[in-house]
Structure formats: structure tokens, C-alpha cells
Amino acid sequence: VSTIIFCLFVYYRALIFPLLIREGKPTPFFTFVLALLFCVFNGYLQGRSLTNYARYPPGWLKDSRFITGFIGWLIGMAINIHSDHILRNLRKPGETGYKIPRGGMFEYVSGANFFGEILEWFGFALACCTIESLAFALCTLFILGSRARQHH
Numbered sequence: 614v615s616t617i618i619f620c621l622f623v624y625y626r627a628l629i630f631p632l633l634i635r636e637g638k639p640t641p642f643f644t645f646v647l648a649l650l651f652c653v654f655n656g657y658l659q660g661r662s663l664t665n666y667a668r669y670p671p672g673w674l675k676d677s678r679f680i681t682g683f684i685g686w687l688i689g690m691a692i693n694i695h696s697d698h699i700l701r702n703l704r705k706p707g708e709t710g711y712k713i714p715r716g717g718m719f720e721y722v723s724g725a726n727f728f729g730e731i732l733e734w735f736g737f738a739l740a741c742c743t744i745e746s747l748a749f750a751l752c753t754l755f756i757l758g759s760r761a762r763q764h765h
Contacts, residue, residue, distance in 0.1 A: 614674060615741045616663045618686055622733065623656065625694070634701060655749055662745040678739055685736025692718050692729030700726060724761030731757055 673679055695717045703712045718725035731754050738750040 614679075614683075615667070615737070615746075616660065618683070618737060618740065619659050619663070622690065622737075625690075627652075630697065633697070655752075658745050659749060662743050663741065667741065667743050678742060682736045682738070682740030682742075686733050686740060687736070689729045689731070689733030689736055693726055693733060694729075696726035696729055722761075723765045724757075727757040727761040727764075 670676075696714075696719065699714050699716055699719060703714055704710075713719075714725070718728060722728045731750075734746075734750040734753040738746040740746075
């Protein structure tokens with residue numbers, strides 16, 4: 614189940630999300646390469662951890678850690694997808710300039726998309742209970758937390 618959760622996010626972020634975004638600022642090539650390397654390494658690490666090393670007791674899917682983590686992941690992903698939708702629709706085609714997003718979690722935090730993704734990966738880490746998933750959640754927190762602070 615944890616592998617399916619991870620694959621669902623990767624499917625959304627790698628295949629669906631790029632098709633939904635409009636033309637925006639170009640990404641520097643070096644940033645693209647670093648992000649690609651991180652995603653390839655992390656995907657391998659999470660996949661290898663979940664398929665080869667993680668061992669769960671019978672009834673794990675009914676354990677409160679898994680259920681709480683899965684709910685956190687699900688809520689985080691919903692916040693992330695909804696926040697991305699709000700951000701994609703901030704400006705009309707051809708419009709430029711800064712706009713403050715409104716609605717959803719943007720009413721509570723300025724970086725709702727970042728908050729959703731951080732919640733997602735801490736939920737994933739709790740559901741998986743592996744050191745690799747915790748490491749990914751912490752990396753997400755530090756990277757996206759820094760970006761959220763800059764955007765704020």
C-alpha cells in the first residue's frame with residue numbers, strides 16, 4: 614500500500630501536473646538537473662526500502678500509525694492539488710504581475726501548496742515507518758520550508 618501511495622504522488626507530480634501548468638518562468642537547467650537527480654535517487658531509495666527492507670506485522674493496515682499517516686498523506690495531497698489549482702488560475706492568460714492567492718488553505722498559510730506537500734510526506738513517513746521515508750519528509754520540510762519562507 615505504501616508503494617502505491619508513493620507511486621500515486623509521482624504519477625500526479627510527474628505526468629498530470631506538468632500537463633496542467635501554463636507557461637511560466639523558465640527553470641534554470643542546473644536546477645532542473647538537480648531536481649531530476651534528487652527525484653531519481655529518492656524514488657530508488659523509497660522503492661528499494663519499501664519493496665526489499667520494510668517488514669510490517671500482520672494487521673499493519675489497521676494500525677493507528679498507518680491509518681493516521683495515510684489520512685495525513687491524503688489530506689496533504691488534497692491540499693497540495695487544490696493549492697496548485699488556485700495558483701494555476703491566479704492570472705488570466707497574458708496577465709502578469711504579482712497576485713496574492715485566496716481560498717483554500719491560502720486563507721491560513723501563505724504557502725499552502727508547500728504546506729500540503731510537507732503534510733503529505735510526513736503522513737507518508739508515519740504510514741511507512743521507515744528511516745528512508747522520514748529522511749524524505751525531513752528533506753521536503755527543509756527544502757519547501759525554505760521556499761515557503763522566500764515566497765512569504
